[in-house]
Amino acid sequence: MYRYDPYDQKIVDERVAQFRDQTRRYLAGELTDEEFRPLRLQNGLYIQRHAPMLRVAVPYGLLSSTQVRKMAHIARTYDKGYAHITTRQNVQFNWPELKLVPEILAELATVEMHAIQTSGACIRNITSDPFAGVAGDEQIDPRPWGEILRQWSTFHPEFAFLPRKFKIAINGAKEDRAVIQCHDIGLELKRDAAGEIGFRVLVGGGMGRTPVIGAEISAFVPWQHIITYCEAILRVYNRHGRRDNLYKARIKILVKALGIDEFRRQVEEEWVFGKNGPNTLTEAEVARVAGHFTTPAYETLPADDAGYLSQHAANPAFAAWTRRNVLAHKVPGYAVVVVSLKDPSRAPGDVTDAQLDLVADWADAYSFGEIRATHEQNLVLADVKQSELFALWEKARAANLATPTFGLLTDMICCPGGDFCSLANAKSIPIANAIQARFDDLDYLYDIGDIELNISGCMNSCGHHHVGHIGVLGVDKNGEEWYQVSLGGSQGNHTSIGKVIGRSFAAAEMPDVVSKIINVYLAQRQDGERFIETVRRTGLDPFKLGVYGEAAVKERKQNA
Amino acid sequence: MPKIIKNGQLIDDDTRILILDESQAPEELTLAAGPVFVPFAVWQAHSGQLSGRADLGVWLDSHEDVAELVPDLDRIAAIALNFPKFTDGRAYSAAALLRTRYGFKGEIRAIGDVLRDQFFFMQRCGFDTIQPKAGKYSDAQLEEALASLKDFSTPYQAAVDQPEPLFRRAQRAA
Numbered sequence A: 001m002y003r004y005d006p007y008d009q010k011i012v013d014e015r016v017a018q019f020r021d022q023t024r025r026y027l028a029g030e031l032t033d034e035e036f037r038p039l040r041l042q043n044g045l046y047i048q049r050h051a052p053m054l055r056v057a058v059p060y061g062l063l064s065s066t067q068v069r070k071m072a073h074i075a076r077t078y079d080k081g082y083a084h085i086t087t088r089q090n091v092q093f094n095w096p097e098l099k100l101v102p103e104i105l106a107e108l109a110t111v112e113m114h115a116i117q118t119s120g121a122c123i124r125n126i127t128s129d130p131f132a133g134v135a136g137d138e139q140i141d142p143r144p145w146g147e148i149l150r151q152w153s154t155f156h157p158e159f160a161f162l163p164r165k166f167k168i169a170i171n172g173a174k175e176d177r178a179v180i181q182c183h184d185i186g187l188e189l190k191r192d193a194a195g196e197i198g199f200r201v202l203v204g205g206g207m208g209r210t211p212v213i214g215a216e217i218s219a220f221v222p223w224q225h226i227i228t229y230c231e232a233i234l235r236v237y238n239r240h241g242r243r244d245n246l247y248k249a250r251i252k253i254l255v256k257a258l259g260i261d262e263f264r265r266q267v268e269e270e271w272v273f274g275k276n277g278p279n280t281l282t283e284a285e286v287a288r289v290a291g292h293f294t295t296p297a298y299e300t301l302p303a304d305d306a307g308y309l310s311q312h313a314a315n316p317a318f319a320a321w322t323r324r325n326v327l328a329h330k331v332p333g334y335a336v337v338v339v340s341l342k343d344p345s346r347a348p349g350d351v352t353d354a355q356l357d358l359v360a361d362w363a364d365a366y367s368f369g370e371i372r373a374t375h376e377q378n379l380v381l382a383d384v385k386q387s388e389l390f391a392l393w394e395k396a397r398a399a400n401l402a403t404p405t406f407g408l409l410t411d412m413i414c415c416p417g418g419d420f421c422s423l424a425n426a427k428s429i430p431i432a433n434a435i436q437a438r439f440d441d442l443d444y445l446y447d448i449g450d451i452e453l454n455i456s457g458c459m460n461s462c463g464h465h466h467v468g469h470i471g472v473l474g475v476d477k478n479g480e481e482w483y484q485v486s487l488g489g490s491q492g493n494h495t496s497i498g499k500v501i502g503r504s505f506a507a508a509e510m511p512d513v514v515s516k517i518i519n520v521y522l523a524q525r526q527d528g529e530r531f532i533e534t535v536r537r538t539g540l541d542p543f544k545l546g547v548y549g550e551a552a553v554k555e556r557k558q559n560a
Numbered sequence B: 001m002p003k004i005i006k007n008g009q010l011i012d013d014d015t016r017i018l019i020l021d022e023s024q025a026p027e028e029l030t031l032a033a034g035p036v037f038v039p040f041a042v043w044q045a046h047s048g049q050l051s052g053r054a055d056l057g058v059w060l061d062s063h064e065d066v067a068e069l070v071p072d073l074d075r076i077a078a079i080a081l082n083f084p085k086f087t088d089g090r091a092y093s094a095a096a097l098l099r100t101r102y103g104f105k106g107e108i109r110a111i112g113d114v115l116r117d118q119f120f121f122m123q124r125c126g127f128d129t130i131q132p133k134a135g136k137y138s139d140a141q142l143e144e145a146l147a148s149l150k151d152f153s154t155p156y157q158a159a160v161d162q163p164e165p166l167f168r169r170a171q172r173a174a
């Protein structure tokens, strides 16, 4: 993975010093709340319901065991013993003390970590495929490009005060695992006819109040020009994006208002000036960065390890785990392991300090010392030998990190919601836990199969509810917490925005509602059809009927 | 006399920033003597008689397009770009455009809601002069704030102050 050189280290160290001084001035009353706000946000620091929340950057989701141990240490020393993996592959601490945040940042800097631009109206942490480098369908490794863009966007002086936050995601595999269609800029690595690397560029996607699928602004930007092309997009946005209304300030609104063709024209006009300029990437720089993402020293192994096969046959619980949480690796004899953070007794994505230490140990023992954080709020050990899966599973199971439900109904994405987040309309964690409690029968979950249930506590959509096959959104009705349900959203190559099925529900109704939706699916599904495929084929009507009953549906139709 | 930052140093400066109120038509204005920044509308209305005045600059608000000044740039000594709120980042692009695309060599001054924690970005985008609002900082505080110009010693990306990105400026070991 990428290791800092003295330049990278200096920037992060200088950031610590800068923020230490800003915090000092704030606490001394020299900076007002309003003045301090964007400064702390651009350092990932929110003021939340109970305490500040610190969001630490995990660029494109990649962590070393040393970094994970440091996270454990911070959770233990400055927090209440746990951390939370976010849907942007970052890590959040929910209970740090404001005056200690500079200390935390100084500790993070010693392991090449920081909280730069994890919030605020700037270019945010760049996300990517959690299976980069090991996925069988990968065409081009996105990680070097993520790092190159991270460096370009870090403290970019022109784009530190954009109209609104700005999120970039990169994917380099056949299947999109980085939700690139729902980002301000979505980058798809590809090759042109001559075999040259470049990017298909999408712009103006996003979730939030107005969910939009990104539009293609360029079918192919050669790699040399990706920085200047992104700068052109950002400059047009910085100058012309709306600043009068927070809800209309994202780039998607500008793209919609101008139309993609006019927006493209403006970007191309701007690009003429930057293209081939100093920000044009060099082969040497790409080679330097790519040199950090070398292939680990894989052993030559048989495609099927005999010991693994017999353990698999002998132990149904192990087999169940491998069936869901172990994925194919491009190198024979190796596997990708999803370390589940969906133990129903915890909030989805939460992980304790002790668990973090264990995961770091396992990474060292089994997976070349690296860990990935996923936007679906799990951890991944990407390079485990088949022959060691059983040993890893036993340890993970003992640590409650082997919930064998990856990709199933209870492996949900869930934002922190009203328990922590001051923007929330409703709680989301108790809904997730209630649904997990309802669906605790593994055989039943396996029968239901692949399905994505995503929960957000408000329209900001941190829980990606718009692209959940089942999406749950917390809404406020006269000061009470209600939940709106949508169906038919999906991420990946066929990204779609879910449609709301009807009136919203009280928290206590939610497990029943999900049960009814699942029952409709089981009744309607044809051979081998996954949940989302059934929804696409049948449309929402049978689900509305199943959830609201015939009378209610009729009445709605009449009133419509 | 009020102090401002010019090329990284504190200097005395009493340039007025002329702000029209709604009842004042730019055409009818008579300008008092003395150093002043006039709004773009006043410049447009009087450019014939104002141009060439060495103590006169033009200020633009964040929604005004610097491109409109381009035909006049060789007759303008200084341009001030207003930050109506420090979170309005349009002036960063405006300054960068003036320096790189339009080749403006005169003074570019940051005015309005100008705070020390943004000095570093301002300087990188081509502002050579920084004028916080009157009373925002004491002279001692402004002196101290000079440190913010040097928050980061070696930034990654190209900008006006460093026309090359780090990967061209430095030999970075693999």
Ligand code: SF4
Pocket (backbone or CB within 6 Å): A415, A416, A417, A418, A421, A422, A423, A424, A425, A456, A457, A458, A459, A460, A461, A462, A463
């Ligand atoms: S979706 Fe809303 S409630 Fe949930 S974390 Fe984001 S802002 Fe908070």
